[in-house]
Amino acid sequence: xxxxxxxxxxxxxxxxxxxxxxxxxxxxxxxxxxxxxxxxxxxxxxxxxxxxxxxxxxxxxxxxxxxxxxxxxxxxxxxxxxxxxxxxxxxxxxxxxxxxxxxxxxxxxxxxxxxxxxxxxxxxxxxxxxxxxxx
Amino acid sequence: xxxxxxxxxxxxxxxxxxxxxxxxxxxxxxxxxxxxxxxxxxxxxxxxxxxxxxxxxxxxxxxxxxxxxxxxxxxxxxxxxxxxxxxxxxxxxxxxxxxxxxxxxxxxxxxxxxxxxxxxxxxxxxxxxxxxxxx
DNA sequence: ATCCTTGCAAATGATTTGCAAGAGT
DNA sequence: ACTCTTGCAAATCATTTGCAAGGAT
Numbered sequence: 001x002x003x004x005x006x007x008x009x010x011x012x013x014x015x016x017x018x019x020x021x022x023x024x025x026x027x028x029x030x031x032x033x034x035x036x037x038x039x040x041x042x043x044x045x046x047x048x049x050x051x052x053x054x055x056x057x058x059x060x061x062x063x064x065x066x067x068x069x070x071x072x073x074x075x076x077x078x079x080x081x082x083x084x085x086x087x088x089x090x091x092x093x094x095x096x097x098x099x100x101x102x103x104x105x106x107x108x109x110x111x112x113x114x115x116x117x118x119x120x121x122x123x124x125x126x127x128x129x130x131x132x133x134x135x
Numbered sequence: 136x137x138x139x140x141x142x143x144x145x146x147x148x149x150x151x152x153x154x155x156x157x158x159x160x161x162x163x164x165x166x167x168x169x170x171x172x173x174x175x176x177x178x179x180x181x182x183x184x185x186x187x188x189x190x191x192x193x194x195x196x197x198x199x200x201x202x203x204x205x206x207x208x209x210x211x212x213x214x215x216x217x218x219x220x221x222x223x224x225x226x227x228x229x230x231x232x233x234x235x236x237x238x239x240x241x242x243x244x245x246x247x248x249x250x251x252x253x254x255x256x257x258x259x260x261x262x263x264x265x266x267x268x269x270x
Numbered sequence: 271a272t273c274c275t276t277g278c279a280a281a282t283g284a285t286t287t288g289c290a291a292g293a294g295t
Numbered sequence: 296a297c298t299c300t301t302g303c304a305a306a307t308c309a310t311t312t313g314c315a316a317g318g319a320t
Contacts, residue, residue: 070205117267132252
């Protein structure tokens with residue numbers, strides 16, 4: 001029983017081959033759109049349907065297994081749920097790199113939220129620009 | 136000739152009544168989805184079509200008049216282009232409040248981008264949680 | 271054995287496009 | 296006058312749904 005099976009059971013979902021396959025593809029790329037998940041999976045597994053991917057993305061986001069990453073000018077990508085972090089997004093090649101949020105920044109954001117009496121649940125920080133390969 | 140007419144001409148777009156109306160609605164709410172723009176405008180102006188709104192959102196984003204605000208679990212909203220700022224987003228009532236990015240935070244983000252050799256163009260910071268009215 | 275999930279096809283919803291008529295410069 | 300933009304309808308693309316068959320617990 002691998003980690004993804006365990007993860008799925010923990011949140012009350014059946015550990016189907018389809019879901020495990022999706023999680024592996026998502027983990028393998030870091031961040032990926034629904035169409036790209038489908039393209040990747042469809043190659044080796046032609047019967048897995050797009051509708052199944054949609055249904056599972058929805059339920060796994062709801063259960064907190066995945067997190068949606070909404071993006072400017074593109075369809076959302078999805079990533080495994082993990083602690084808040086920064087996305088460095090290239091506007092040319094669409095690559096996304098992750099970066100930890102350091103304690104100072106975390107504290108800074110907490111103060112901002114607190115000042116507005118917002119009970120903070122998630123911070124999404126996206127820095128858009130040109131990555132080193134695209135400059 | 137009002138400010139929006141001037142703004143549109145500056146970027147090379149004709150200042151039509153439809154575009155000026157859209158900009159007024161967007162400015163009036165701060166952040167608004169395409170459907171809500173349509174709902175608002177359609178009341179007082181029943182012939183303005185949804186297709187026109189789509190076309191104009193697209194071109195005004197392209198020209199840098201508007202900025203897309205992509206959101207978790209919802210369709211994007213749009214705002215007038217302005218310097219980067221923080222969005223405090225309520226996950227219950229979907230309200231969005233703006234907050235300035237102070238110099239310290241700005242510097243902090245610049246260092247992070249620089250460290251990864253990203254040429255930074257835009258910072259999107261979204262803090263999700265519960266606003267004071269919804270707690 | 272039971273209930274959840276899949277895969278297909280159909281339904282719905284969102285966005286884009288083509289084009290003739292109208293508005294802005 | 297010229298060109299860009301609008302509004303409608305149709306086309307396309309994205310997402311969701313219903314349901315019978317198969318799979319996980």
